[in-house]
Structure formats: C-alpha cells, structure tokens
Amino acid sequence: MAPIALDTPAEPQVHPVEALKAAAAAREVDLRQFALFDSTPAIGTEFLSVSTDGRPVLTIKEVLQSPAQIAALGRLVSERGVVFFRKAGITPEEQKVLVQSLGTATGKPAESGLHTHPLTLPGSQYGDEITHISNQHILSKEFTLSEHSKSYQRVRAKSGWHTDITFERVPSDYASLIIRTLPPGGGDTLWASAYEAYDRLSPVFQKYLEGLTATHRGSIFLELSQSTGLKLRDVRGHPDNNNDDLTTTHPVIRTNPVTGWKGLFVNSGFTIRINELTVPESDWLLNFLFDHIADNHDIQVRFRWEEDSLAIWDNRSTFHTATNDVGPHLREGTRSVSLGEKPFFDPNSKSRRADLADKAEAAAAVEAK
Numbered sequence: 001m002a003p004i005a006l007d008t009p010a011e012p013q014v015h016p017v018e019a020l021k022a023a024a025a026a027r028e029v030d031l032r033q034f035a036l037f038d039s040t041p042a043i044g045t046e047f048l049s050v051s052t053d054g055r056p057v058l059t060i061k062e063v064l065q066s067p068a069q070i071a072a073l074g075r076l077v078s079e080r081g082v083v084f085f086r087k088a089g090i091t092p093e094e095q096k097v098l099v100q101s102l103g104t105a106t107g108k109p110a111e112s113g114l115h116t117h118p119l120t121l122p123g124s125q126y127g128d129e130i131t132h133i134s135n136q137h138i139l140s141k142e143f144t145l146s147e148h149s150k151s152y153q154r155v156r157a158k159s160g161w162h163t164d165i166t167f168e169r170v171p172s173d174y175a176s177l178i179i180r181t182l183p184p185g186g187g188d189t190l191w192a193s194a195y196e197a198y199d200r201l202s203p204v205f206q207k208y209l210e211g212l213t214a215t216h217r218g219s220i221f222l223e224l225s226q227s228t229g230l231k232l233r234d235v236r237g238h239p240d241n242n243n244d245d246l247t248t249t250h251p252v253i254r255t256n257p258v259t260g261w262k263g264l265f266v267n268s269g270f271t272i273r274i275n276e277l278t279v280p281e282s283d284w285l286l287n288f289l290f291d292h293i294a295d296n297h298d299i300q301v302r303f304r305w306e307e308d309s310l311a312i313w314d315n316r317s318t319f320h321t322a323t324n325d326v327g328p329h330l331r332e333g334t335r336s337v338s339l340g341e342k343p344f345f346d347p348n349s350k351s352r353r354a355d356l357a358d359k360a361e362a363a364a365a366v367e368a369k
C-alpha cells in the first residue's frame with residue numbers, strides 16, 4: 001500500500017529515512033547524562049533545576065546555544081511526547097527560536113516556519129508568532145471569554161483534549177508553552193501519548209484505522225471570526241496554510257518522521273468526520289477514540305506549573321488539555337508553535353512498543369555475546 005498523504009503533494013515532504021538519519025546524528029549527544037526523570041513510562045520527561053544525584057543540570061539556555069543539544073532535544077521530545085524544564089527563564093522570542101530550531105534540526109521542510117494563528121490581530125502584544133494563552137481571553141485581549149463564552153463553554157473537562165491547529169494543511173511539529181501568570185492553585189496541563197493510544201488498540205483495529213482519513217476543521221475559530229467580524233489571517237507559517245475554510249484532511253494514523261513511530265491522529269478539538277464512513281459510523285468511531293484518549297490516565301502526564309516552567313511537546317504524537325479550575329484568578333502565558341511536514345502514514349513504520357521491544361532484544365543479544 002502506498003503511503004496515505006492527502007491534499008498535495010502525494011508523497012511525504014520529509015522522508016522518514018532522512019528524518020531518521022538526522023535523528024541518528026542527534027543521538028551522539030545523550031541528554032540522559034543530565035539531571036532528569038521520566039514522568040511516566042508512557043509520556044513525559046522533566047529536566048531538574050537542582051541535581052540531587054551528581055548528574056549535571058541542563059538549562060534550556062545552554063541547549064539554545066548548542067546545535068547538537070537542540071537536535072538531541074528534538075529527538076527526546078518526539079520520543080517522550082512532552083519535555084519539561086523548571087526555571088527556564090526564557091523570553092517569548094526565545095520560545096520562537098527554540099521550536100523553530102527543534103524542527104529544523106530534526107529535518108522539517110524549509111517552507112515550514114512558525115505558525116501565525118488565524119485570529120492573531122495585526123500588532124498584537126507579542127507579535128504574529130506567539131499565541132497569548134489566557135483563561136480570561138480567547139487569543140487576544142479583544143475577545144473576553146464572558147462575551148464569547150457560548151462557543152468556548154466546556155461542560156466536561158474531557159472535551160478540552162486536542163492537538164494544536166490540526167485544521168491546517170501543514171500542522172505543527174513542536175510547540176512550547178510558558179504560563180507566566182500563575183493562579184494560586186490549579187491550572188495544570190495534561191498531555192497524552194498518541195503512540196500509546198495506538199499501541200493499546202488490537203492489531204485488527206489498528207489495521208482498520210490505518211486505511212482511514214479524517215476531516216479536521218477549526219470550527220471554533222470560524223465561529224469567532226463570524227461573531228467578531230475579524231478577517232482570518234491567510235498566510236499562516238506555510239504557503240499552503242492560506243485557506244479561509246480552516247478545513248483539511250489528514251490520515252487517521254500518522255507516522256512521526258523523527259521516531260518512525262505510528263500514532264493516533266484524531267482529536268476532539270478539531271476532527272469532525274472520518275471520511276470513509278457514514279455519519280453515524282463516523283460519530284461512533286470518533287467518540288470511541290476521543291474517550292480512548294481522555295479515559296486512560298496511564299497514557300497521560302499531568303504537569304503542575306511553577307514560576308518559569310517550560311513545556312515543549314510534539315504535536316504530531318500527543319494530545320493535551322488545560323485544566324479550567326482557577327475560578328476568577330488570572331492564568332496566562334505565551335505559546336509558540338512551529339510547523340512541520342504534511343502529515344503522512346508510512347505503512348512500513350513501527351509502533352513505539354514494537355520498536356522499543358526490538359531495540360531491547362538487539363541490545364540483549366549484543367550483551368549476551
């Protein structure tokens with residue numbers, strides 16, 4: 001079966017082998033020599049700001065100065081889904097440099113830059129390529145949540161799970177977030193692994209999903225544009241991200257070109273339809289998959305923000321959601337989103353578990369010699 005790549009071009013823009021070569025170069029730097037821990041077996045790695053066991057502390061400022069460490073960090077983020085730094089102390093400008101360099105170092109197409117959100121107002125506080133995240137405003141101080149709460153109301157926390165900007169033809173690879181105004185308590189963010197969500201399905205079900213494609217639409221932003229009269233931005237980090245219907249099609253199972261692993265690529269924020277199914281079948285399947293992501297806390301990590309914490313995630317292979325439990329307190333921050341390749345499914349790619357098992361077996365064989 002040929003790889004499923006949708007819209008144009010038919011072939012993936014980053015060949016997995018090329019991306020894996022770039023990743024192999026990155027492996028020369030082993031970030032595991034630094035003070036860190038894996039948050040859960042499935043997802044998340046956190047770099048410590050104080051070492052308790054003699055391993056050196058790695059700061060994100062040092063990483064930004066080292067092309068080899070940037071490449072290694074890109075690979076680590078893609079493998080672990082999300083990586084955290086405490087006491088990061090970087091500016092919104094540095095967040096932009098960070099995500100753009102992670103993508104470039106791991107082989108993203110030259111045409112893919114930083115995303116400009118469709119509803120970013122010209123002249124906005126942090127420029128076009130930083131999204132202002134706030135529990136009191138939507139995207140910009142002009143849109144208060146109280147005015148636009150109808151489209152933004154979330155009755156059940158689980159409905160907040162999403163992957164960023166999958167309504168774009170060329171969606172995101174890496175993203176970074178810093179919560180700069182902390183509420184007195186709460187406001188945690190959760191991430192879930194798309195690799196592990198795929199691995200939890202039976203082989204028959206996995207195969208079935210591999211043949212499907214889905215429609216993604218930025219409905220909430222279309223509604224906001226209508227209700228405010230604001231024109232959508234039409235060049236959004238890639239020449240192909242210029243459509244004003246904020247609608248596109250992607251494969252349901254996506255290969256991450258950095259790890260070569262398969263992941264589930266539908267999300268309750270933006271995926272509206274499985275194209276090959278009837279509407280009731282599609283609704284049933286999507287609801288099952290959305291629940292699969294939200295209901296399994298052992299494929300998730302929950303992060304408690306502190307002053308200067310930084311999260312960096314791979315949007316190709318994770319889902320995330322904020323926790324809306326801070327009441328009247330302000331919680332706000334800055335997010336930068338880099339664009340990657342056009343999503344593709346490579347039938348020769350592996351699942352995370354299968355690949356890790358093969359690697360463990362190969363390592364055991366070497367040791368036994």
Ligand SMILES: O=C(O)CCC(=O)C(=O)O
Pocket residue numbers: 133164177188189320321322323335
């Ligand atoms: O506020 C948060 O914790 C997450 C917001 C979000 O979805 C994002 O930054 O992409």
Ligand SMILES: [Fe+2]
Pocket residue numbers: 162163164320
């Ligand atoms: Fe998000």
